[in-house]
Amino acid sequence: MNIPTKITTARIVLVVAMLIGLFICSVIPDFQAPLLGDSGINLVYLIACIVFIVASTTDWLDGYLARKWHQVTDLGKFLDPIADKLLVNSTLIFLAIPFGFASSQNTFIPAFCVIIMIARDLVVDALRLVAAKKNEVIAANIFGKLKTVFQMVAIPFVFLNDWPFRLFSSNWPSQLHISMILIYLATAMSLISGVIYVIQNAHVLKEKQDA
Helix, strand or coil: CCHHHHHHHHHHHHHHHHHHHHHHHHHCCCCCCCECCCCCCEHHHHHHHHHHHHHHHHHHHHHHHHHHCCCCCHHHHHHHHHHHHHHHHHHHHHCCCCCHHHCCCCCCCCHHHHHHHHHHHHHHHHHHHHHHHCCCCCCCCHHHHHHHHHHHHHHHHHHCCCCCCHHHHCCCCHHHCHHHHHHHHHHHHHHHHHHHHHHHCHHHHCCCCCC
16 A cells, blocks of 8 residues: 555555544533534534645645656545545534534524535535446536535534634624635535536437447
8 A cells, every 4th residue: 555545545544533532522511512612613523624624735636646646546536535535424414413412502404505515525425426437527616626625624613613704704704704614605606617527528328329
């Protein structure tokens, strides 16, 4: 196993450890995570935020090193999308559920955003699978990349309860916090990119006509 693949594997381990920690805290009766002063930041979510940022950084690092060192492998191609989807989708799901230990949290991701983003990934992955069977490659489009950028930026701010933006937006409706606006943009980019993928690659779904 080369270094880029080890980094990808480490990302999976980090995400699993983060999820286990969040789950354990969520099932402990009467557990209340301490807040950091008047910031409104939940300590458990702060730790999860740091893990998420580190894992997100490795998402870029493993691909960069694999290309630079010419170490792109089938194992790496297999593990990388799994690590990416596990990191983002599992975090989106967790942040859509107001667990007891995070009762002080004002910022949660709307469930409809999570459903749209995960459904889009399933559709695109299925489309790519069909295309691969026909020896075609479906390249990422700019909207898909923007979706990922907005997700990677918005999720840490959701973990941090919209800090530091809440210093001036604390009286705003929770669904109009800056972190939520970023989530809405990620959802819009996800939906747009999914529609474009389907329109541009609809031909792979057509059966070949016998001559």
